[in-house]
Amino acid sequence: MTFLAEAAGISKCFGGVVAVDSVDLVIDEREVVGLIGANGAGKTTFIRLLLGLLRPSAGTVRLFGAPPSTATRRRVGYVPQSLGMYADLTVGENWRFASAAFGGRCGPMPDGVAVREASLVGSLPLGDKRLVAFAIALAHSPELLILDEPTSGVGPLGRARLWEEIRETTDRGVGVLVTTHNLEEAEQCDRLVIMADGRAVLSGTAAEIVGDHKVIEVRCRNWSKALAVLERSGFAVQLHAEVLRVVGPVSAVAGSLSEGNLDARVEVVTANLEETFVALVGNR
Amino acid sequence: MRWGLEGVSVHFGRKVALDEVTVPVDASGITVVIGGDGAGKSTVLRTLVGLVRPDSGVVSRPPKRATGYLPATAGLYADLTVDENCKFSASAYGLRGADCERRKNELLEQVGLNAASDRLGGQLSGGMQRKAAVVIALLHSPELLVLDEPTTGVDPVSRSELWRLISGVAAQGTSVVLATTYVNEAARANSAVLLEAGKVLAAGSPEAILRSVTGAFGSAVGGSRPTPQSWRRGAGWRIWAPSGVLPEGVTPLQPDFEDAVVVAELVGEAR
Numbered sequence: 030m031t032f033l034a035e036a037a038g039i040s041k042c043f044g045g046v047v048a049v050d051s052v053d054l055v056i057d058e059r060e061v062v063g064l065i066g067a068n069g070a071g072k073t074t075f076i077r078l079l080l081g082l083l084r085p086s087a088g089t090v091r092l093f094g095a096p097p098s099t100a101t102r103r104r105v106g107y108v109p110q111s112l113g114m115y116a117d118l119t120v121g122e123n124w125r126f127a128s129a130a131f132g133g134r135c136g137p138m139p140d141g142v143a144v145r146e147a148s149l150v151g152s153l154p155l156g157d158k159r160l161v162a163f164a165i166a167l168a169h170s171p172e173l174l175i176l177d178e179p180t181s182g183v184g185p186l187g188r189a190r191l192w193e194e195i196r197e198t199t200d201r202g203v204g205v206l207v208t209t210h211n212l213e214e215a216e217q218c219d220r221l222v223i224m225a226d227g228r229a230v231l232s233g234t235a236a237e238i239v240g241d242h243k244v245i246e247v248r249c250r251n252w253s254k255a256l257a258v259l260e261r262s263g264f265a266v267q268l269h270a271e272v273l274r275v276v277g278p279v280s281a282v283a284g285s286l287s288e289g290n291l292d293a294r295v296e297v298v299t300a301n302l303e304e305t306f307v308a309l310v311g312n313r
Numbered sequence: 314m315r316w317g318l319e320g321v322s323v324h325f326g327r328k329v330a331l332d333e334v335t336v337p338v339d340a341s342g343i344t345v346v347i348g349g350d351g352a353g354k355s356t357v358l359r360t361l362v363g364l365v366r367p368d369s370g371v372v373s374r375p376p377k378r379a380t381g382y383l384p385a386t387a388g389l390y391a392d393l394t395v396d397e398n399c400k401f402s403a404s405a406y407g408l409r410g411a412d413c414e415r416r417k418n419e420l421l422e423q424v425g426l427n428a429a430s431d432r433l434g435g436q437l438s439g440g441m442q443r444k445a446a447v448v449i450a451l452l453h454s455p456e457l458l459v460l461d462e463p464t465t466g467v468d469p470v471s472r473s474e475l476w477r478l479i480s481g482v483a484a485q486g487t488s489v490v491l492a493t494t495y496v497n498e499a500a501r502a503n504s505a506v507l508l509e510a511g512k513v514l515a516a517g518s519p520e521a522i523l524r525s526v527t528g529a530f531g532s533a534v535g536g537s538r539p540t541p542q543s544w545r546r547g548a549g550w551r552i553w554a555p556s557g558v559l560p561e562g563v564t565p566l567q568p569d570f571e572d573a574v575v576v577a578e579l580v581g582e583a584r
Binding site: 061066067068069154155156181182183184185186187189190192193196199200210211212213216217218219252253256257260265266267268269270271301303304306307310311 | 341343347348349350351352438439440465466467468469470471472473476477479480481483484485486494495496497500501502503509518519520535536538544545546547548571574575578579582
């Protein structure tokens, strides 16, 4: 079976620093894979390896069943976080420039882009800029799309609209790799790969990654005192309105609260993706 | 309401930046202003701390020296160390000596930056810079802490550390107001204000905002858009039926806070 992209045991060392450490990852048609990691986890290096911009120190990369090359690059669309457009050129000029770079293979401008053709890219609101960058990346009908933090800075409805565009491309058969450290964005993906210190430490759906990670919810009339007592006992406490979420053994949490003479309701609940991520990579 | 904006309008030239915006800020609690790029979040915060003079409406705030403010673009002085950045800002508030030192170390430790105190501001990652900048805004123990997108571009571990720090100061009685584009940060606030194009689309506790949505909600698997009032969530669709009657084939569900926010934006856009 041929995947759109396949990395098998790839590593990359810069001098003595291992930036990517034996990572396996495949991207299939019609799926959105989220590559999640903190700054410096190795996400960008991994993408550069996948695109063939860097040569791996070990392992193999295959794009559309072949080693990365100019020919395979033509079949990939990429939107960097900086969006990769010229702010002082119009939307139309950016479109034609990108089209020329891909040998004039671009089709007609989609309506959503055409209405902004004469606007300077730099003058557009961020959500529109992202839509235009996305349309440009799709103009040469790539089979694989790589998006870096695609909805960063956009509001909730704008984010839902950008994801509508992304899902329209997967419905047509395109595979998408999203790199992000925004876990709200991560939850939109079909499958996640968590990277830390250059390694892929865990992969699966968001629910699979959360698995049986738990946190303790504490409800207490005097929530501010409860928070102070738990923090003093060394627990990491997060405030959600007036409910505290704490990581730690439930008996120890309950013990600290009763030592502080606090009447509280303590309940073990499933962790969210962010809490799980912090538990997995926070202390590395 | 302890502080905040009441019916505040701000114009920049002919552009209406804020249109009768009310943002109540209660004692000890976290108020989150949520909206996309250009919604007016920064203008709300700048008006609150006194950097923008409103054309109408009332602004209440504590004196300047009891306010901590982190602008959206604030970094640190790149060629000063974290320690020097802290000391410089503290001295502007007349803080020095052992108390200042203790406070600084305590705050830096809470966000995992104590080992970085001798590093130059310019050498820190984006997330570390934001954490250090929040620490600096807190050094003088303000009564009102105003943070403009403290977690944008910050990785989840640092984001969690920042929220833990903010939770701690809110519990100690500081009023915190912060701007964000993330729904999950608004969902955990005591009070949230949804802003778009300078107008408030929804406000109140997250539960109250959720309770105030009307109509029926449902989900459908991928494919083409089921109704005009649908949006993507993961591989599927969310559908809002204002009439309360969902189209056939749609699975009914209980809306969550994110649904409530998207609906408020859809309604705001249609107005």
